[in-house]
Amino acid sequence: MFVYVFKYFFGIPERVVSVYRADDSGPFPKPYLGSNVPAEDRIDYITHHGFLRALGGPGLLPSTRRYMNAFAARMQEKSFSEEWTEMPDFSNFFRDVVGSSLVECLYGPTMLRLNPEFMQDLWGFDGSVPWLARGLPSFIKPSAYKPRQSCVGQLKRWYEYAREHFDESSISPDGDGDPYWGSNLMRYRQEKLLAVKNHDDDSLARMDLGLAWGAVGNTIPCAMFSAFHIFKDRDLLRRVRDDVEGSFGGQHLLDIDPNKLIKEPLLSSVYAEVLRLHVKTYFMVSSPHTDVHLGRWVLPKGRIGLMNAGISHMDNSFWNEFGGEHPVTSFWSDRFIIDPADSQSGPVAPHVRESPDWVEPRPDGGKERMDNKPFFSMDGTEGSWFPYGGGHSICPGRFLAKSVILFTCALLARDYDIEMLSDNVEVTTWRFGLGVGGLKHSLPFRIRKRST
Template sequence: MATDSYTLLSALGTLLLGLVVTVILVCGYTYLVTLTRFQINARKHPNSSAKTQLAHSPPLVPYFIPGLGSTITFSNQNIGAYWKWLQCQAARYRQDAFAIILAGVHTNFIFSEAGISAVFKSRQLSREKLDQQLGMNVLGMSKEDSVKAFPYDVAEKEKSSVARIYSEHLLSSSAVNALTSKFMETFRAELESDASLSEGVEVDLYDFLWKKVFVSSTTAQCGSTLLEMFPDFSTDYQVWEDSLLGLLFGTPRLFARSAYAARDASVKKLEAWLEAGYSKPLKDGEDPEWEPNFGAKVMRKRHDYYHQQELSIHGQAGFDLIALGGIISNATPASGWLLLHILSPTSPSDFRSRIMDELESSRKNDGSLDIPSLIRLPLLNSAFHELLRLYVDLLVVRQVDSSVALGGHYVKQGEQVMAPTWMTHRNPAFFENPEVFDPERFLTRDAETGKIGFSIAGLGGKYFPFGGGHYMCPGRMFAKQEVLGTVAVLLLNFDIDFVGYTGQGSGKHGFPGIKKGYAGNQVVRIEGDMRVRIKKRISGM
């Protein structure tokens, strides 16, 4: 008996050893083959954007594990770590594009100016299949609903209906101004209702800001009924928001229980909100810019689209979740980063005073803000675009529908293209001292008049915090007014004094750092916070 057991264990041990050796040999062989191909291709075709060269495929980064490729290294949650490594390889091999195997898909990273511009213009690239994946993984839609929500094999008139809705009801001046007005009204009311601000109170600035802006932005976009029905909606929403990219990449439910639970709870609440709103339709002929049940006009037009596409109530709720996230997930941290830099003692000594001088010039006689004036203030706008340059980690992702050359980079049908902002926004060839927050970076001076202005003209494929082309972020105009309005209301109406930094900030002198997360987080989240004492001015608001 003992001999038989020993023989069995010995056989199992030999089998296990054989499997381990086989895996090592396979991984080693895979790496040697891919490394050899990479070295040959990288040295054969340096600098893909050179005009004298024909378009060629970006060199494939070597990897160990067949099928999985570079998925594990790309999934490094120290934001920027993978891009910094890729920048080093780009400099070493004189490349402006690489390819990797990402979850089994041949993925081309393009970061040349010409290549990115071509990505935005190309008709051989699309996003619908990727959006359908987002619908199922991130929004909890059924496959049937995701195809209806993000159609690609339909008539052009239907296909562009969401784009038309955004063009008319989210990008037009009247729509943006209506949204901004409601946001500002709600934000001021949130501040007014906080009695502690009259006496003065110490708060963690970003935590304080996130709660106020969440209520104001949600109300402006979706109406007041949603938060009246579910005052705790932000709890599940914030967990879902922090887990969004993990869900998109298909993290198994076993390893992300809280993320899936938060997604499902958020969608369920939105279902109830939709059903309550549909039970109280507007009267014939009514079409207000905002109403309490469904908020801004753009949301009601989206709901008309849902019915056109015959989405289930569950699919509609998921689609509204991403609409809400598209605004809140970026405008809120952007407001936070801008305020942190304005108030930080590590910023230039005159930065805050110059911002205050500009803000005062945009205040009307009745104390309200002149928004058209606000969005033209040179230093404030330069600082806004600088925070987007430094803190946006956006991946412009496209599927390749037919093989095409993109500014010297040849990509094949069935592959995937990604244009990462981190690689261009922090490229020293494009921006001097790219790791430093420079609020004056985008300031200009008129040669004849000496007047100071700001401009991002001519940056093309170097700077694209809102993406580009047909899929450019439709909420960009409202987001900008929301961020600048938030900053203006706080600084003009409250005395805010720096107390210290809190949490695990990884920046210089304890300044808040970048929170861990997957690549492609858009405006990166804030790790750590700033403790401030905030008190309402007697003459404020």
């Protein structure tokens, strides 16, 4: 899968792709038995180790903080007043404000300052991916290749500048961020990936384009749909505001603990439901060394299994539709909330829970709750809710993505009023299998600052 994506999506040349093809050592610290790949060429492990540390390990909190500050600053720059401001497209608003903030938290402010067209080209590349995925040659569809080449050139320009200006004293007190490379992840990739056989600035820029696209391609539309559903439903908006203000009071949102925010039950349920409803991504699985027995079936070693999250996410024989009131094809903000006083609540259908194989979920990781309040739960959804894939290859950016989506919605709900100005909301299927489908048409809206 990596070889195909690198070759066709990002145009990485064969001399570099061959290194990935030859790496049979696996993604774990200890190489697979029988592998003789030199440590410096274990590209699968090197890449994933960097992602795991930066996006789910010690780099997660600093990255989240940088996003929070960047997003709040961009909203401040918009200078929205208590009077309504009409804007032409809700989706483009999120691409601009949320997308730029997310890229900045990983790549730093210098990259975007040097390359003010980068975000426009990145979204141009996103729109071209379905063409590139089909292996369409450039002479047939040259417009599909232009944004990619532009992004690669801009990233290489940034490399030159950052190398000239960065030194160790530039690193922020958190030990992760810096104004030139942006984050420890980017410094790690410069050091480790350029040391791998056949890699150079051009190939690394193409992989860093992949990282940027991977960061925004699904996170931003998921954030947009989360906010859309919250602001479309006045009662849901009131509940979200009550929860945010009840938990954090008059505390500035930039001062809150992100770990506390992601535990908010209602916001977490909205997040999980948006991913269930809107993510239609294909995932490939393979066992390189042994057969895998799947009940009556066998996945032979070396063969590929293909799963689509959208199929499982729309399985009405599994998901709780609350007596038909909330079909799987519709958004239900409380689908992932269990109310101890309501036996019909929760994400899994009651008849599934009555199965002899069902294990009763226990909130808070098995700790008994004493308050008997409704709580967010995904227990029992394993194998049916997998917008990020699964196993060791599960998306390493999922924790940052959740923090981005929840903080974005919390800040907008608490500090702004937003109204959609059109009911023409249709999701395109053009990106089916690649992630979240975007809006088919522009969605005009208006926004104003809430009075204090």
